[in-house]
Amino acid sequence: MSNTSAALAVQSVSDVPTAGEESYFTVFAGGEAFGLSVLHTQTIFRITSVTPIPLGPIDIVGLVNLRGKIVTAVSLRRRLGIPVDEFQNSLAIGIEHKGENFALIVDEVGDVLTLDASMKVQIPAHFDPARSRFMAGLYKVGNLLIPALNIGALFDFAN
């Protein structure tokens, strides 16, 4: 995974995105890299204890006390259907969405990438809809394909 990070780091030359560009954190879940818009990100922290929510949606790991705020912790692995096997992840990204505070639990956070519209490629039709509904777009970075996460879909538990 460190190789991937290095490769990605090369891409993030300019820190200040110009028009049409947007900065993304690379986050990892189950060995795969995803882009998470920095605009949504408030904080990155380690979760020390989680209160599970009985009867709650399965992808919601539980509630976490983040400096006096109660945030809803969502596992990116569970959301994407990646088995949560090897170890309990504790790295989370604080995100506010529609007035709710969420923590997205990921395996690892990598470098910041600058993606622009020209790097966007069509999401292939054969992608599993269970996965592709969480994607805001697919970007070609060097010879890697990085899906950008769709925050709205990730934290929509209405269905």
Add this chain to the structure above:
Amino acid sequence: MDELLRDFLTETTEHIEGAETQLVHFERNPSDASLITSIFRLVHTIKGTSSFLGLERLERVGHAAESVMGMLRDGVPPTQHSVTLILAAIDRIKTIIEEIGAHGSEPPGDDAAIIDALEAYYAAGSEAAAAAASAEADTKPSVAAAPVVTAAPVVEAAPAHPVAAAPAPEPVAVSKEAPKSEASSAAQPKENRAQGGSTANQESIRVSVDTIERMMQLVSELVLSRNQLLELARHREDDSIKTPLQHLSTLTSDLQDAVMRARMQPVGRIYANLPRLVRELSTSLGKSIDLITEGADTELDRQLIEVIRDPLTHLIRNCADHGIERPEERLAKGKPERGEIRVSAAHEAGQITIDISDDGKGLDTERIKKKILSQGLTTEQDLRNMSNEEIYRFIFEPGFSTAQVVSNVSGRGVGMDVVRSNIEAIGGSVTLSSVEGKGSRFSLRIPLTLAIAPALIIEVAGQRFALPQTSVVEAVSLGKNYKDLIQDVQNALVLKLREEVIPAVELREVVGLGADAAKEESDKLAVVMRVGTDSFCIIVDSVADIQEIVVKPLSASLAHLKVFSGHTILGDGSVVLILDPAGIAGNLGIEKSTEKKRDQARDQSAAERRRLVMFRAGAGASKVLPLSLVSRIEMVETSRIESSDGRLMVLLQGRLMPIVPISPEIDMSKPSYPVLVVATENRSIGLMADEIVDILEEKLEIQLASANSELVGSAEIRGEAVELVDVSHFIRMADPPGKSSTAPQRILFAADDQLVRDMLCPAISAAGYNLVAVTIPADINELLNQMSSFDAVILDGDAPALSAPYFLRALKDRKDAARTPAIGLSRNPTNRSSRSATENGMIALLSKHDRHALLETLAYALDAAADAKAMSVELAA
């Protein structure tokens, strides 16, 4: 300065800034009616409040401006002239307000010029609008009165008329000398503005509740960090940090206190509206009433002030309307002519009590009793045993009103229940006491703050939950008496506490948590709660603590979880979910049973006591049957009972009578059994019991609706839980098999979730079905093939194999779909998953926790399937 005046100034100053801009916008876009409406509303409020506060200048200017703005609002196009006039009026209002801010009272001066100009414009406008009225428009006073009439629909309070109308003509009279004084008064405030500024702006700022909430959160965290630091310091030799730490500690506590206080406001804020309310009530009811308020400086949470405003108003209306007598009546009774309503607030043991009392005629207990009985709210026996306080409680029931004449003030029977539910919603209570002829008193007890509530921290299966103490009645340690206190009646738990039978449930089951192996039954506790008029109890592993919690609502993605009302952070920094007693009651189906209970009570009030046969049949609680259904009881020797075609018969008085054992446990091992002979239209059947216990005369009040068809429900007689047998069920069983099969219907239950199987299987079996529970086979086709040999199937919709598209398609395409209904179960059915299930050949997708719904649906589905089968047979023939 008066608190109320200060509020008024702060608000008005803030709003009036925007009004100018809006007015100018409106001049440019006359089509945007919302602009003028909002300014109109503002000026209207200023006028109303000023009249209340005795600020005559503001009131008159506001009134004149309001008339003109009313015209604009009603569609007269704005002209430069009219807008200039209104702006001038707004300017005047502003200067007066600044003056009041600086000096605390209205400055001397005369606004006749502005008022004249506005009224002249209004008169002209009225002429144009109503040509017919032009003849009368000559005289100024009548024109000046006219706007009052136009404005009337907007004025909420009728008695405002005389106040508003009377001063209006005055400026007209002095209009000649107006310009001079007008100029001087306009100049005055300008000087003052520079030196004094406005106190309204300096002494208070408006802070959004969110900001304060955030401060509360941070302070709580700060307290937490301090506690951790103190803990660390305690184990250190080093004294140098102790002093600063002690200082920090004190500061933190003070800060916490200060932030809490920031949310508080004096009760006096609601008192402010009351004199006017009482004045209006006196006028419209033709009574003379004095209002006395006490404890105006009692502070409580801002939010609470808003919540209790309406209930308080309603209670005062009630006192004025129902309590206080007419002056002549009062004099005849030797009371002072003027009635008195007293509102007093005080701090009392961490709560606020607000008493609303009157010296009127008090409550007519007999009339209330009659009303209770006529509405069937309880039985006469119960009523006889009730104290007056308990009887008065019915006044808060929905639809209850004893007023013989419905007045426009109160007496429609709407309201008292709303009062109670509003007060209870914030964790408060309302009680009523009364002395006939002397008066009555409503007592509101409300918590100091909404944000902080005492809660029981309970533990179940290793997880902690908070339970708001306001709905907790008591916690009963089950200890060694578990078996005595908690009884399993037809797979529903009940707590037998003193004389009551209280529905009980394992919290573990409600929240879907597994059992904690380390916990013995004997260590558990039952927490009795009350929601509305219903009591129920939850069985928990332990009560860990009682804490003050800061209640935070659940976020949107979790709001659908009805059993939780919110979450909170405990003193140790951990997050816990707050249980919602009403949600748990709903989960238990208690709302439903309450309705039944009420119906039952209504039936019972006619029938009163019933003669009952109490008998034993099999293990478990004693059973009862109304004696009216039993024609006689016979001892039947086992040897005389013959088995024919799988059914038991006995020859009695020359006729064969079918015999049905009430419990399958009756095994014919005894030489004789008592048989209750029940006569139907054309024949008799015998119900066989183990032994007859007693015949007694008791009131039968069904306390629990039972899911089992053998029983109507369970009741409590002489402190013991008994089951009321459903005779019709046994009559069906005794029916010849030709009509409908007496063989139990076969149900297949496929689920991998052991807990769900353990929970539901007994209930299904107990309901008389022949149940086969299986784990989900690796090959789904195997399951599909099995289905056709059953009468119905129950599927675990959460199992991946059973929610897979392949399986659902196969389920939908079954040839025998009509004959073998399939019911899905889910831990958490959503609208979408339910729809998908029903579209894919399931009858319904039900919650795993709702076994009542499962049994109902199952019965319904089997009936429907039997009908379909009969239909297809007919078609084939």
